[in-house]
Amino acid sequence: MSVLVDGLRKRFGDKIALDGFDLRVRPGTVCGLLGPNGAGKTTSVRILSTLLRADGGRAEVAGFDVATHPMEVRRRIGLVGQHAAVDEVLSGRQNLELFGRLYHLGAAKARVRAAELLDRFGLADTGNKAVRHYSGGMRRRLDLAAGMILAPDVLFLDEPTTGLDPRGRNEVWDAVRSLAGDGATVLLTTQYLDEADQLVDQIAVIDAGRVIAGGSPAELKSRLGGDRIEVVVHDVGDLGTAAELLRKVADAEPERDLDRRRLSAPVRDRVAALTETVRALDAAGVPVEDIALRRPTLDEVFLTLTDGKVSA
């Protein structure tokens, strides 16, 4: 395991930040720690990156205990925090070279590594501009590059896209995908369910300092409700007829949305249900505007989980 966490506890005064936090991250995978504000994401990342000591429990990163071997851990990790650590006046290239020197790479190696990373994160063209002229997405990619200077075994990204516009977000997503494609081990925290869905192999859902569910994005979605079929009819007058037909293939009573002329119902065998519904509607002469299968979004999954309706 690249990250192995057992029952971590941390309190700040009488505020419990981590309450028996468990996690496993396999080498070469991207794990998403997904949870709302105040769930304990940053606290866990700070403990795993040796910036903060836990009150109880145990954590190993890259094979070393964070409490007893912090220097060994530090040598093997990269950390990109919520607040940028780059110098605004310097260029991206100068920043990366500076980081390289801080990590004792030596001037020549630092220069080579900076060039590699600028290239890798799509900053080769803008590398010589002062960072204060960078867009949000460029800045965050520079943060990522700085976290990768030593080619770490494990990279921690704490809310890498928070505060970015959609374009910047996409740029950072591409950068993380490129890391993942190279087999990096990444633990990223996020409040965004679609972000986890886009980037990670495994999700751990954290709430109030503990993990309340885990699995691949697809597993989480299917565990909390399978596919739904949605039918939008052309004429609202057909809604009743269509509901009758849909009832025969669905697992439950179809939900009706009159305003949108839409029916929606859970189905078990997705392809058979779709085929049968299309055929039945056609045979009944009901004009259809749209028909589709839909999986529940991670937002729906998260709401279900944090309502306490489902436990891990």
Ligand SMILES: Nc1ncnc2c1ncn2[C@@H]1O[C@H](COP(=O)(O)OP(=O)(O)O)[C@@H](O)[C@H]1O
């Ligand atoms: N230095 C601190 N002092 C007091 N409370 C803190 C401190 N750091 C975090 N907390 C509290 O611990 C909980 C978890 O915080 P944090 O790990 O920052 O959550 P997240 O990153 O998921 O938003 C929150 O209730 C937060 O207010």
Ligand SMILES: [Mg+2]
């Ligand atoms: Mg945080």
